[in-house]
Amino acid sequence: QFYEGRVREAVVSTQSTGVMSEKTGAPEPPPYSAEGAPQGYPPQQGYPPQQGYPPEQGYPPQQGYPPQQGYPPQQGYPPAQQYPPQQYPPQQYPPQQYPPAAGQNVVVVTQASGPPPQSNQILAWIACLCFCCPIGLAAVIKANRAESLIREGRMDEARREGEEAKKLAIISVIIGVVLAIGGGIYGGIIR
Numbered sequence: 001q002f003y004e005g006r007v008r009e010a011v012v013s014t015q016s017t018g019v020m021s022e023k024t025g026a027p028e029p030p031p032y033s034a035e036g037a038p039q040g041y042p043p044q045q046g047y048p049p050q051q052g053y054p055p056e057q058g059y060p061p062q063q064g065y066p067p068q069q070g071y072p073p074q075q076g077y078p079p080a081q082q083y084p085p086q087q088y089p090p091q092q093y094p095p096q097q098y099p100p101a102a103g104q105n106v107v108v109v110t111q112a113s114g115p116p117p118q119s120n121q122i123l124a125w126i127a128c129l130c131f132c133c134p135i136g137l138a139a140v141i142k143a144n145r146a147e148s149l150i151r152e153g154r155m156d157e158a159r160r161e162g163e164e165a166k167k168l169a170i171i172s173v174i175i176g177v178v179l180a181i182g183g184g185i186y187g188g189i190i191r
Contacts, residue, residue: 117159119146120166127169131176139168 121143128136142165149158 116150117146117155117162118166119143119150119158119162120169121147123169124165127172127176132172132179135168135172135175139165139172142168 121140124136124139124143126136128140142161146158146161146165149155149161
């Protein structure tokens, strides 16, 4: 029903104007005339003034701020004094001697001074990658263990692990060279 009523309105409006829209194909609305337009709302009156309050006068005009004086020019800083570098002699503290308590053993641990032991890590990696891989890998593992012991401060154990890494790396190089020479000789004989 609703749809039929709309169709009738469109047909009536098309019949009254007889103009169809070129863009949409729908009938155009009838032309607007000032006669049939609503007249609008009547002018509204303001609210009556409330009793007890003076009528508003508005705000007085604001005065501007006085012109600002700038800061006076600043003087530069005086040049910094140059102090001579101070040389302090290195201080050596004597070792502390405490008397042992009765019935207790005293263990004195001294840190060996000097450079830390070598871990031979570079030699181990070269032996692992270029010569005999299984023995070279064992050398790399020993060299890594020596590095971690050096970081922990256990220098004697690190020295032993570094020496074992060096021995394994040398064995790996010797085996790799022997295999290369043996393979070359064996390849020459077979030809």
